[in-house]
Amino acid sequence: MTASQEALAPSCPLPITKYPHVLMAHGGGGRLMNQLIDKVFISTFANPALSARHDSADLEAGGAHLAFTTDSYVVHPLFFPGGDIGRLAVHGTINDLAMSGARPLFLSAGFIIEEGLKMETLWRIVQSMAKAAREANVQIVTGDTKVVDRGKGDGVYINTAGVGVIEHQLNLAPQSVAPGDVVLLSGDIGRHGMAVMSEREGLTFETSIETDSAALADPVLRLLNAGVKIHCLRDLTRGGLASALNEIAETAHLDIAIDERAVPVLPEVMGACEIIGLDPLYVANEGRFIAFVPPEESERALEIMRGHSLGVGCTRIGTVGEHGRGIVTLKNLLGTTRILDLMSGEQLPRIC
Amino acid sequence: MTASQEALAPSCPLPITKYPHVLMAHGGGGRLMNQLIDKVFISTFANPALSARHDSADLEAGGAHLAFTTDSYVVHPLFFPGGDIGRLAVHGTINDLAMSGARPLFLSAGFIIEEGLKMETLWRIVQSMAKAAREANVQIVTGDTKVVDRGKGDGVYINTAGVGVIEHQLNLAPQSVAPGDVVLLSGDIGRHGMAVMSEREGLTFETSIETDSAALADPVLRLLNAGVKIHCLRDLTRGGLASALNEIAETAHLDIAIDERAVPVLPEVMGACEIIGLDPLYVANEGRFIAFVPPEESERALEIMRGHSLGVGCTRIGTVGEHGRGIVTLKNLLGTTRILDLMSGEQLPRIC
Secondary structure (H helix, E strand, O other): OOHHHHHHHHHOOOOOOOOOEOOHHHHOOOHHHHHHHHHHHHHHHOOHHHHOOOOOEEEEEOOEEEEEEEEEEOOOOOEEOOEEHHHHHHHHHHHHHHOOOEEEEEEEEEEEEEOOOEHHHHHHHHHHHHHHHHHOOOEEEEEEEEEEOOOOOOOEEEEEEEEEEEOOOOOOOHHHOOOOOEEEEOOOOOHHHHHHHHHHHOOOOOOOOOOOOOOOHHHHHHHHHOOOOOOEEEEOOOOHHHHHHHHHHHHHOOOEEEEHHHOOOOHHHHHHHHHHOOOHHHOOOOOOEEEEEOHHHHHHHHHHHHOOOOOOOOEEEEEEOOOOOOOEEEEOOOOOEEEOOOOOOOOOOOOO | OOHHHHHHHHHOOOOOOOOOEOOHHHHOOOHHHHHHHHHHHHHHHOOHHHHOOOOOEEEEEOOEEEEEEEEEEOOOOOEEOOEEHHHHHHHHHHHHHHOOOEEEEEEEEEEEEEOOOEHHHHHHHHHHHHHHHHHOOOEEEEEEEEEEOOOOOOOEEEEEEEEEEEOOOOOOOHHHOOOOOEEEEOOOOOHHHHHHHHHHHOOOOOOOOOOOOOOOHHHHHHHHHOOOOOOEEEEOOOOHHHHHHHHHHHHHOOOEEEEHHHOOOOHHHHHHHHHHOOOHHHOOOOOOEEEEEOHHHHHHHHHHHHOOOOOOOOEEEEEEOOOOOOOEEEEOOOOOEEEOOOOOOOOOOOOO
16 A cells, blocks of 8 residues: 555545445446445535535525536437437436426536547437427537547547526425425336337337436426425436435435335336346436425326326325335335335446 | 438538548547537537637526536546646636636536546545635535446546636627737646646656646636726637637637747746647646737736736737738747647647
């Protein structure tokens, strides 16, 4: 051990002897990723906006109330049924803003391109980003291009950061979740992950599975404009529904009880999951979210959601318990109840 | 050629038959990168903020006047004399905000980590980012972590986006540059590029060259607060002083005459450049900028700059001509004048 290692090793609060190197699982949406984020990033950068662990930071700048967020997209392959990395990079960041109840306005786009990428491929991706941005009424206003040597990338990685404006007075956060809250799920789960997976592995199913990738600001703003007193929103990305529920339960220090029978999964997604051996509750989505609403608001919220094309499949999947240890329980299809835990590692890498 | 290629090829305005693939030079700060940015990104995303080609976008959000920018950092190696990728990722994005005259407030941080990176290396980089952010009085408020497979990255790539607030009434832009303007350079050039290069190539010189990486918001705000009517600011990154001058001359449709004898270059940087065969005018910097100011303001601006630790070496390097074709001319050390052109390709890849 060198002098510099001796000086630094004690300060890194992760178990460096157990995990001396970064593993794929550190980016997989499960327990290892959460540890890395908490103990390395949040504790070091230490500020209230980051510690809130929202999908986007809630800020005051020049008298405006803003949301600010970032996401890098490293999905492999670059194109998959129903979408591509460009479309995903626009939707994903819009969705992080939307989960703060913000109206998304502006995106940045940072490209890390591997030398040798076909110019036409880049062109197609950029066209797709522009289309997705136009559809969602956001502007891509600033960008950056880097090229890395062949073998030091994977075609192209895209980072988008986003700025939106918060026009409501609610505190949409896990901390606002209250006993008795109803959990609404905006639609069927697991399509994005299985669409990417089937393309990557060259699997063909009877019915092709298309990604659910979509910009979710519109249905969220419709709920807010109708005055629904939402407590918390979370889009379902890496780690799927199970991880989103666990993160919120843990932060809110409340148990959440979910009824698996109420969670919509398309038969073809269920079939593909069974073949590959995955649980759809942990599979990534890019156009689905959960909303925690007070019980008296849940019927109205459900109605508004179902009136929107991105919420037609919205269901009431569970409720928040009176107190608890931050645990998520699942009543399964047979009626028995088990704990729905965070993954310790990762199920599907490079899905977003 | 497949049907889809036929349908798409005509719409991509780049010469795809000449350059069918992305080359390192497309990210090198020279002519090919400028073509890619203009013809693929700016023309497709088409909006006034992006078309202005500022270092950061000038925006209105929720009643606030903001600057928003992004940059990805892919520098190799991760650590070099006087700095590292984390410190660079904080300084670089702060500097893009500062070049709009904005007061930098918030940064995002997106990490793309290669599986197998030492956890301790990541820890050191994150500590360095936090320190740089604290020193510059900005907060890292939102982030993202992705892990890519071994051999699909290079240790770690970092994207930072930044939000700042614009509190002045000037239009700091190449379009504001006027005939007779004086060009000020904040200090000696070429240190960042040569520090990275010497570390990468294992070169040792008599005197070690340290990067000039620094956050430039402070000296810029000092000029603005003193009421100096700056016309345009530009930090010198990829492509160095020569590229920054060319981009501004071209956008302003004015010629710029530079006196090479007034451009400070440390002897050790000059020596290293001679050994490697590089022109310091094209070498990247990360803590230097040029300011275009009206002649009657130049003495006062120079004085203010020299009173700041990041501007002690500030010099007056040239003037803007009465009209012109957007050409930069250089009177060299021997007194003869030549055209200082954009590089056609790139000099130093992966320097920022």
